[in-house]
Amino acid sequence: MAVCSHTESPFDHDRNFTFTVNDETYNGSIHFFTHYNEKPDFIEVLRNTFFQDETYGDARAKWHRNTTSFYAWVKAHMLRLAWDCRERLLHRFLHSFPNICRDFGFSVAHNRDTSGAPSQSRLWEMWNKEFTDVQREFVRTATEEALAFAREQGIPAPDPVFRPEERDISSKRSEQRLVAEKTKEVWQQAKPFVTDTFYLKRADNSVIHENAFWEQHAYMGMRENMYAQSGQHSFFIDSQRDHTPSASNHRYQIGKLTVEETRSMLHETTRMLIARARHNSELVGKLWAAIDITKGNPWTGEIERDEDDNITEDWILGYKDGEVYYQWATIQIVGYDIPLVLDAIPVKRGMKRADIVDSLLENALDLVDDIELVMMDREFDNDGVKDACDKHGVYYLNGARKRQSERATCTRLRRAGKTVHIEEETVPDGPTRKRMFLPSSTDDPDAEDMEESSEPVKGSSDVREEMREDLAELGIDLNDDDDRRGFGPVIDDLREQEANEPTVGSDEDAQTYALFETNHPSVTLNDDDSEIERIHMVERMVRRYRHRWGIENGYKQIKTFRVRTTSKRHTYRFFNFVFACVLYNVWRLVDLLVKLATEGENTTYAPRVDANQFLTVAKKYYGLDPPD
Structure with missing residues (x-):
C-alpha cells in the first residue's frame, strides 16, 4: 500500500458526519488523502480513506479482529454500495485484484496472493449477520461522504444509489x-x-x-x-x-x-463545441491530450509503383500488417474531461512525425491553450517530436524504444536488483528530459501471446473477462487496476509494440524493463530520494499514460460515423x-x-x-x- 505524509497530499480532507439509528444519533469521521498528482478513480479514494478508531460496537471475537480489521470490511462494502452491485461481483473483483484487497486491509501477502481475498459468502455474512444496524448505517453514510468527496475533487465516481427521493423515473x-x-x-x-x-x-x-x-x-x-x-x-x-x-x-x-479548408471547418466547429462544454464546467483547468495515427479501410484498388515495386502514391501508405491504407493523425482530449478531437491531418508519404506533432499542437493550442500533457506511443519517439513539444510549451509522456545502450542499461539494472531508474538530459531551450526505466514483470501470463490490437492488452483469465462485462455496465474499466504496482496496462502496450521490432542484445534483459520518456517537472532525479519514493514518483507519472487509450477508443467510434x-x-x-x-x-x-x-x-x-x-x-x- 502506498504510504505518504499528509503534507504531500493535494486532497487532504476531513469529513465529520452524523447518522441516526433507532432515534439514537452517532458521530462518524473519515479522512482522505492521496499521494497521486493525477485524479484518481473511486477505488483510489477508498484506498486512501482512513477512519477514526471508533468501531461502533465491533463484537466479533478477537481472533477475527486480529486477522481482518473492521475497516477492511467497511471499505469492501462501501465499494459494493457505490457500485450498487451484489456480493458476487464484489468477490470476483477483489479476488482478481489482490493488491486492492491488501490496500483495503485484508490479509494479502503479495500481488499474486488470493488466499486473503474475502469469499462471496463471507461478504454476505458480514453485512447481513455480523454488522449491526449502527455499523450498516455507518457504512452507508460513509459511502455517501466518500462519493461527495470524490466529486468535489473532480474524481470519477459512481452515481449514488441513496437518493430515491430524487428519482422520478418509475421504470x-x-x-x-x-x-x-x-x-x-x-x-x-x-x-x-x-x-x-x-x-x-x-x-x-x-x-x-x-x-x-x-x-x-x-x-x-x-x-x-x-x-x-x-x-x-x-x-x-x-x-x-x-x-x-x-x-x-x-x-x-x-x-x-x-x-x-477542411481542417479550418473542423477547428471552428470544435471551437463552438468547446465553448458549450465549458459553459457546463468541462474542459477547464490543465488538460491532457493524446496524439496518434489511425487508418481507414484497406485500399484494394490499383496502386502506382516504380520499377523496384515501391509504392509511389503519396497518400497510400503501407502498414505492418502488409495492407495499405489512407492514414490520418489526430490530437484528442483524454483523461477525465469530455473527449473531443481538436485537430486532424492526413499523413503523407515522407511526412516527419515531428512535423505532424508541430502542426497538431499549433492548432489545438489555439482552441484550448491549457494543454499540460500530451501522450504519444513509441512511434513518436524521436528528438524532433520532443523539440516540437518544447516549442509549444507542453509536457510530453511517450513510450520509448530500447536501443543497444538502453538494453545495456536494462542488464545493469537487473544485475543490481533495481526496480526503477531515472536518467536526465538537459536541453538548451526547454525543461529537463527524463528517461524512466520501470519493471516489466515478464512472468505475467497476461502479457504472453499478445497480438496486434486496437484496444489495451487484456488478461486471459476467464474470471477477469466475465468481470469486465459486469463492470462495463457500471462504467468501470477493469484495466484501471492491475497487480503490478499500477504499471501493468501501459507496460503491456509497450511490450506489444516491441514484439514487432527487431531485437538487439539480450531479449531477457530488455523484457525486464519498460522505458518511458517525459519532460514533466514532477519527475526529478534526487540522490536523497529512497527507492520507494522513486518508485512512487515514477508510478504517479506513468499511470497517466493509461489514458492515452482514450484516443484508440475514440477511433473505434469515429469509424462508425x-x-x-x-x-x-x-x-x-x-x-x-x-x-x-x-x-x-x-x-x-x-x-x-x-x-x-x-x-x-x-x-x-x-x-x-x-x-x-x-x-x-x-x-x-x-x-x-x-x-x-
Whole structure:
C-alpha cells in the first residue's frame, strides 16, 4: 500500500458526519488523502480513506479482529454500495485484484496472493449477520461522504444509489424514454454547429441548398457501410427536400475542398463545441491530450509503383500488417474531461512525425491553450517530436524504444536488483528530459501471446473477462487496476509494440524493463530520494499514460460515423474522416448535456447516450426544419 505524509497530499480532507439509528444519533469521521498528482478513480479514494478508531460496537471475537480489521470490511462494502452491485461481483473483483484487497486491509501477502481475498459468502455474512444496524448505517453514510468527496475533487465516481427521493423515473423503460427525448432535443440544438461552419465552393446560383450536402453526408455516415452511390437515393426518399445532390456531384463538390479548408471547418466547429462544454464546467483547468495515427479501410484498388515495386502514391501508405491504407493523425482530449478531437491531418508519404506533432499542437493550442500533457506511443519517439513539444510549451509522456545502450542499461539494472531508474538530459531551450526505466514483470501470463490490437492488452483469465462485462455496465474499466504496482496496462502496450521490432542484445534483459520518456517537472532525479519514493514518483507519472487509450477508443467510434468510399481522391477521404470526427464530437457533447439534464451536477464519466443510441436519434432528426 502506498504510504505518504499528509503534507504531500493535494486532497487532504476531513469529513465529520452524523447518522441516526433507532432515534439514537452517532458521530462518524473519515479522512482522505492521496499521494497521486493525477485524479484518481473511486477505488483510489477508498484506498486512501482512513477512519477514526471508533468501531461502533465491533463484537466479533478477537481472533477475527486480529486477522481482518473492521475497516477492511467497511471499505469492501462501501465499494459494493457505490457500485450498487451484489456480493458476487464484489468477490470476483477483489479476488482478481489482490493488491486492492491488501490496500483495503485484508490479509494479502503479495500481488499474486488470493488466499486473503474475502469469499462471496463471507461478504454476505458480514453485512447481513455480523454488522449491526449502527455499523450498516455507518457504512452507508460513509459511502455517501466518500462519493461527495470524490466529486468535489473532480474524481470519477459512481452515481449514488441513496437518493430515491430524487428519482422520478418509475421504470427502466421510462428512463430510456427520457434519455431518448433529451438526446433528440440536444441533437437538434447541436446540428447548427455543423451547418453554420461548413461550406462549399460553389456558384451563388446553385439550385441545391448547401445544407443538403451536410445532411446527406451525415445521413450516410450514420448508416453502416453506406457509400455516396447508394446513399443518394435513400436520402432523397427520406428527406423533405425537393433537390438533393447526386452521388457524383456530392463527391465532386466536397472533394474540391483543400486539406486546410477542411481542417479550418473542423477547428471552428470544435471551437463552438468547446465553448458549450465549458459553459457546463468541462474542459477547464490543465488538460491532457493524446496524439496518434489511425487508418481507414484497406485500399484494394490499383496502386502506382516504380520499377523496384515501391509504392509511389503519396497518400497510400503501407502498414505492418502488409495492407495499405489512407492514414490520418489526430490530437484528442483524454483523461477525465469530455473527449473531443481538436485537430486532424492526413499523413503523407515522407511526412516527419515531428512535423505532424508541430502542426497538431499549433492548432489545438489555439482552441484550448491549457494543454499540460500530451501522450504519444513509441512511434513518436524521436528528438524532433520532443523539440516540437518544447516549442509549444507542453509536457510530453511517450513510450520509448530500447536501443543497444538502453538494453545495456536494462542488464545493469537487473544485475543490481533495481526496480526503477531515472536518467536526465538537459536541453538548451526547454525543461529537463527524463528517461524512466520501470519493471516489466515478464512472468505475467497476461502479457504472453499478445497480438496486434486496437484496444489495451487484456488478461486471459476467464474470471477477469466475465468481470469486465459486469463492470462495463457500471462504467468501470477493469484495466484501471492491475497487480503490478499500477504499471501493468501501459507496460503491456509497450511490450506489444516491441514484439514487432527487431531485437538487439539480450531479449531477457530488455523484457525486464519498460522505458518511458517525459519532460514533466514532477519527475526529478534526487540522490536523497529512497527507492520507494522513486518508485512512487515514477508510478504517479506513468499511470497517466493509461489514458492515452482514450484516443484508440475514440477511433473505434469515429469509424462508425465515417462514410465509406472507393474514391482515390485524398481530399474527399480526408473530409469523410473529419466529418466523422465532428459527428463524434457532437455525440460527446450530446451525451454530456443529456447527463446534465437527467442527472444534474453529479454526472458519471461513462457515456449515458451510447453511440448507437445517438445514431438512432440523429438518423431520425438529421434534417433541418423543412427546406431552407
